[in-house]
Amino acid sequence: MSGEIGASIAFGFLSALILFIGWRKGFFVFSNASWEVPVRFTHVVAVFAIYFITTLLSSYFFLYLSKINVLTDTVSLTSWFNFTTSSIILLFLLLFLFILPKKIRMGIWHRSSSESRRPLSEDLWFALFAWAISFPMVLFLSQMLELLISSIFNITQLPDQVAVRYLKLTFEHPFYLLMSIFSIVILAPLIEETLFRGFFQTFIRQHLGSKHAILITSLCFSFFHYSSDQGLGNIPIIGSLFILALFLGYLYERQGSLIAPIALHATFNAISVMNIYFLGGFAGGI
Numbered sequence: 001m002s003g004e005i006g007a008s009i010a011f012g013f014l015s016a017l018i019l020f021i022g023w024r025k026g027f028f029v030f031s032n033a034s035w036e037v038p039v040r041f042t043h044v045v046a047v048f049a050i051y052f053i054t055t056l057l058s059s060y061f062f063l064y065l066s067k068i069n070v071l072t073d074t075v076s077l078t079s080w081f082n083f084t085t086s087s088i089i090l091l092f093l094l095l096f097l098f099i100l101p102k103k104i105r106m107g108i109w110h111r112s113s114s115e116s117r118r119p120l121s122e123d124l125w126f127a128l129f130a131w132a133i134s135f136p137m138v139l140f141l142s143q144m145l146e147l148l149i150s151s152i153f154n155i156t157q158l159p160d161q162v163a164v165r166y167l168k169l170t171f172e173h174p175f176y177l178l179m180s181i182f183s184i185v186i187l188a189p190l191i192e193e194t195l196f197r198g199f200f201q202t203f204i205r206q207h208l209g210s211k212h213a214i215l216i217t218s219l220c221f222s223f224f225h226y227s228s229d230q231g232l233g234n235i236p237i238i239g240s241l242f243i244l245a246l247f248l249g250y251l252y253e254r255q256g257s258l259i260a261p262i263a264l265h266a267t268f269n270a271i272s273v274m275n276i277y278f279l280g281g282f283a284g285g286i
Contacts, residue, residue, distance in 0.1 A: 015136035037107030086187035111256030127263035145236035189265035218245035
């Protein structure tokens with residue numbers, strides 16, 4: 001226990017130091033460029049309906065496959081379900097974006113003003129810098145919450161996040177491991193950033209401003225990863241994902257580009273997967 005506390009304190013100091021450096025380097029400075037995208041409530045409802053309806057129908061389909069003995073083991077069933085469902089959701093989201101007016105479609109992906117456009121390399125560099133700031137903070141908060149819960153409820157091991165549990169099932173199956181990594185590192189960031197930052201945060205920004213939009217979207221994003229199967233593990237998972245979501249939302253507003261939070265999200269998930277696979281560590285939410 002003392003070793004875990006020491007590691008948490010070390011992560012706390014590291015996150016504070018990097019946070020201070022980021023502040024001194026001007027990382028936490030909002031852009032003054034306007035960003036008006038006519039996203040309507042119906043658009044937000046539509047994209048989330050695409051997500052939930054596709055997931056529901058896909059779950060029925062794969063349940064049927066398991067009953068007729070097409071996919072019998074848990075590893076193949078969950079791997080194909082996650083990969084196929086995420087791929088279909090992304091396809092439907094792209095089709096929905098395609099039928100939207102160009103002003104909405106382009107505005108979601110990038111701030112419409114040509115004067116505010118930044119090169120792609122800048123978005124990627126800021127995403128990497130945001131990861132360097134956010135990752136120690138996420139790990140610090142996750143560890144502290146886990147220690148707090150363990151001490152209060154006298155629990156030695158909290159349940160893993162559902163996504164982490166499925167990932168671990170594939171470690172002995174290279175093909176399914178690659179499918180899971182692709183789903184976690186590529187598909188999940190594209191889908192979730194389009195849903196939450198692209199549509200939801202953009203919609204709220206029109207009515208409450210950027211800061212409130214970041215806060216509300218981050219809360220919804222973190223609770224979106226709640227699962228009853230995670231038990232008390234929901235507390236550190238939701239808490240750490242809230243910190244990550246704040247950076248994702250801020251990066252979207254600062255850079256005026258959906259590429260930036262997608263890159264941060266993908267980087268965070270990729271490092272988390274490597275941490276779990278090679279070091280047996282925790283993800284802090286993926």
